[in-house]
Amino acid sequence: MSKRPPITNRVRQLREEHGGLSQAALGDIVGVTRQTIIAIEQGRYSPSLETSFRIARHFGVGLEDVFGWEGD
């Protein structure tokens, strides 16, 4: 069934702010595929904590600067 998780994310925005890093390039860096980045940006599923940390740390920010909890 897989619902849409109540989580927001700024991955796309952060990519743009970092020199227009492509989805494929970010995927390579954090160790997932381009498809995974697409799905995360589209909010199709909530990534693992590990992938989330890798993305945040690559941009040099905290987890909650990238991913937000709806209802906060």
Next chain:
Amino acid sequence: MSKRPPITNRVRQLREEHGGLSQAALGDIVGVTRQTIIAIEQGRYSPSLETSFRIARHFGVGLEDVFGWEGD
């Protein structure tokens, strides 16, 4: 295959600090089973971002107050 993720967590400690909340009770509250809480506490896998947020918010703290990235 499933390696141990480079993530630390203070779930057990937070449970104790919150009146000795049991694993089963925490699981009920955040919507997962007792087995899932056990596995998370033991670091057997990295939970979904959604489960992580629910745990943190139940204790009234930020995600990174519960889960830490080794290598920070």
Next chain:
DNA sequence: GATCGATGTAAGATATTTTTTACATCAATG
């Protein structure tokens, strides 16, 4: 206008998380 890079969709396979069920131990307590 052919090519190239970035993004998107989709489907089937694989990996990992989560559930379910069952049983074991230990501390506390009746």
Next chain:
DNA sequence: CATTGATGTAAAAAATATCTTACATCGATC
């Protein structure tokens, strides 16, 4: 000492995340 609540282990099944591959569109540029 029987029971009860909390924790632990284990294994199979179910759910979900991730990968792989393939094809389509769009904007830029040669």
